[in-house]
Amino acid sequence: MKSVTGIGGLVEAVRAAGIIGAGGAGFPTHAKLAAAVDTVIVNGAECEPLMFGDQLVMESRADALITGMSLVMDDMQTRLGKPVRGVICVKKKYKTAISAIQSEISGCDNLEILELDNIYPSGDEQYLVFEATGRIVPEGGIPPMVGALVMNVTTLVQVADASEGAPVTGRLMTLGGVVERPQVAYVPVGARFGEIVRAMGPAVDDYTLLVNGPMMGRLTDDMDDVTTKTMGGLFVLPKEHSHVRRMRRPLSTEIRLSRSACEVCRYCTDYCPRFLQGHSLEPHRVMRVINYDRDLDTRTITSAWLCCECGVCDLWACPMSLSPRVIFREFKRRLKDAGVKNPHLQSELTPDARRKFRSVPTDRLVPRLGLAGLDRRPPYNPNPPDISGVCVKLDQHIGAPATPVVRAGDKVRLGDLVADIPENSLGARYHASITGEVASVDDNGIVIRGAAS
Ligand code: SF4
Ligand code: SF4
Structure with missing residues (x-):
């Protein structure tokens, strides 16, 4: 110790x-x-x-x-x-x-x-x-x-x-999906997705990228997007994959489908981890708000603040493949814009007696997402992807964006401080994740060109 x-x-x-x-x-x-x-x-x-x-x-x-x-x-x-x-x-x-x-x-x-x-x-x-x-x-x-x-x-x-004095400059990430060379590898903070994808070798022509897993992650086609300290995985998926199409369904389609297909069976509530823990979150009630303009009481709508967006309701529980989660996300956005804070603060809570029997087995969840063939542990690659440069974003954390302490033209070595916490703020520092020269500094981040590029 x-x-x-x-x-x-x-x-x-x-x-x-x-x-x-x-x-x-x-x-x-x-x-x-x-x-x-x-x-x-x-x-x-x-x-x-x-x-x-x-x-x-x-x-x-x-x-x-x-x-x-x-x-x-x-x-x-x-x-x-x-x-x-x-x-x-x-x-x-x-x-x-x-x-x-x-x-x-x-x-x-x-x-x-x-x-x-x-x-x-x-x-x-x-x-x-x-x-x-x-x-x-x-x-x-x-x-x-x-x-x-x-x-x-x-x-x-x-x-x-x-x-031991070592700052955060990268992390192990799972790089996989439909690719030639799936791997777990160390990736520097701020590496461009395009360079990582090249290292993996996509095995399909028309693909998109899944960041951080299929349940709570996000999709992007932006090859100039970069890795962050909170990113644990990047996956190549065919654009036509059923899960990609499911994740890309627009809000208007979710609402239309909900209105025509929700049976108000309440399976979404019965499997919701927050409901099972005793929180007053009942997704089926919110679907009733959408479907029949019923239960329009404020507490049903503000219960959106209790949703952790785990995806159990839409990707596991709902027999009609509807998404209370997407509705909650939209409610949260509107509540935030309107300055409405979470009024649900109960602390005397009793877990639902059926909690143990309502677990979602991952072995059955993955096939349901259409990803069974991809959920295999790839080998560790001790040679990290060849990265020519990085863009260290200044707002990877919760709090005030970091303040750059370098300028374009500065030479930096791996681990040098490049951005600091603004005075009297909650924030995080950032360090050079490669050795090289600072190419630019702006609100998007600090671009460092690698010494070898
Ligand atoms: S599980 Fe699906 S169909 Fe049943 S109430 Fe929830 S959203 Fe509606
Ligand atoms: S996404 Fe929200 S509503 Fe759906 S199961 Fe998870 S916590 Fe419950």
Whole structure:
């Protein structure tokens, strides 16, 4: 176990390294570490189909994972003045990862492994908090409100690296789909999709790109788009693939289909992970609003704030393939524009008694998405894709965009600071992810041309 530099030392090292949550929305980790909790939970579920990077991280860097976790727990323990429990949540089927972690934690009384079933969305932090502690995160709340902190495995490895002075400049990503050379490889932050796709070798002519998995990811055709610190996967899919067409269905079509096909069977509600946790989210009611202009009470509409957009309702539960999720997304957009905040804040919650029997088995979900042939772990490629340049975006995190500290023409080396946190703001720092010359600096980011290009 390492010691950074006493109280505040870990937070400062993490801030300096530019760490943001690697598995989620990109909340700055140094700010997250300010919480005072009695349980630290490691998210090693990697529940999005097609993704394998975290699994490889747990197998190959279990020592760094446990170092990162111990640093966080030590820091927390010192501030709290009482013992902190650590729970490492890993899918039961990741046997190699489990044995690698087991050998690292033998003799640590406060660390334990919680083996998870292969279900979706087992990586949802509210699901993990309940499984690990039996506590339910309040509506509209976050895990520290019930004394828990959930951290992704890649984030914790970055914490260990930060304690040695290494900033975040890239990460392991799954590069796959319908390609000649699927792989798990290290990719620098800001790499152009076009260059990564060339390294994979698309096996179809007319394709689109899936960023970060088929359940909660997004599609893009923009080959100039770039990787971020929160990106774990990039996949090539044929444009005509059924899942691509499903993801591209416009809102107007969703509404029209809903009006003609919704049976108000309520399967979407019965399988919704938030409903099953006791939150007042009932997607079938929102469909009634759309379909029959009924239940137009404010609380039904504002319940959209409780939807985590996991995709269980539309991609698993609905027999008519309708999407309450898309409707909720639109409601959220309109509520935000109108300045309406979430009024649902209940904290006295009881999980639904049928919760255990309403899990979504990933083995059956993947074929339903039409992706069965692609959900195989690709080999690790120790030679990262050939990247000629990067564009380090300044707003990969939640908070104020970073302020550039370099100018066009500056020479930078891998790991040099290129953008800092604006004063008195929540934010994150960014570092050069390759060695080269700064080609341009603007609101889109910092473009660095590689030394060899
Ligand atoms: S599951 Fe589908 S058909 Fe049933 S209520 Fe929900 S949206 Fe309507
Ligand atoms: S996407 Fe659907 S299943 Fe998931 S939280 Fe939202 S309403 Fe519930």
